[in-house]
Amino acid sequence: MNSYMLALVAVTGGVTILLRAMPFILFGSGKQPPAVIGYIGRVLSPAAIAMLVVYCMGVYAESRMTAEHMFGAAELIAAAVVVLLQLWRRNPLLSIIAGTAIYMVLVQCVM
Numbered sequence: 001m002n003s004y005m006l007a008l009v010a011v012t013g014g015v016t017i018l019l020r021a022m023p024f025i026l027f028g029s030g031k032q033p034p035a036v037i038g039y040i041g042r043v044l045s046p047a048a049i050a051m052l053v054v055y056c057m058g059v060y061a062e063s064r065m066t067a068e069h070m071f072g073a074a075e076l077i078a079a080a081v082v083v084l085l086q087l088w089r090r091n092p093l094l095s096i097i098a099g100t101a102i103y104m105v106l107v108q109c110v111m
Contacts, residue, residue, distance in 0.1 A: 078103035
């Protein structure tokens with residue numbers, strides 16, 4: 001079992017290092033990446049975050065639907081705080097921490 005786990009960690013680590021080194025291997029000598037790569041780099045992160053937000057809020061609100069009558073309120077309030085803080089301060093760490101704290105207070109103490 002230990003050799004299996006060690007091999008699993010080694011292969012996973014090797015693939016991770018290879019994937020992170022790939023852009024430098026392909027475009028490290030001053031070559032310009034194709035336009036599609038630049039487009040994917042600009043679009044993929046916001047698209048993935050939007051998809052995760054929609055999925056997580058939908059699944060969680062659905063699970064709370066029968067338990068509480070104000071399902072989704074804590075999520076919407078916390079999400080609004082994150083968006084407003086991000087627009088105001090442009091600090092992702094502050095936005096995430098504040099949104100998480102407000103959400104936890106709302107879920108544990110208020111709702």
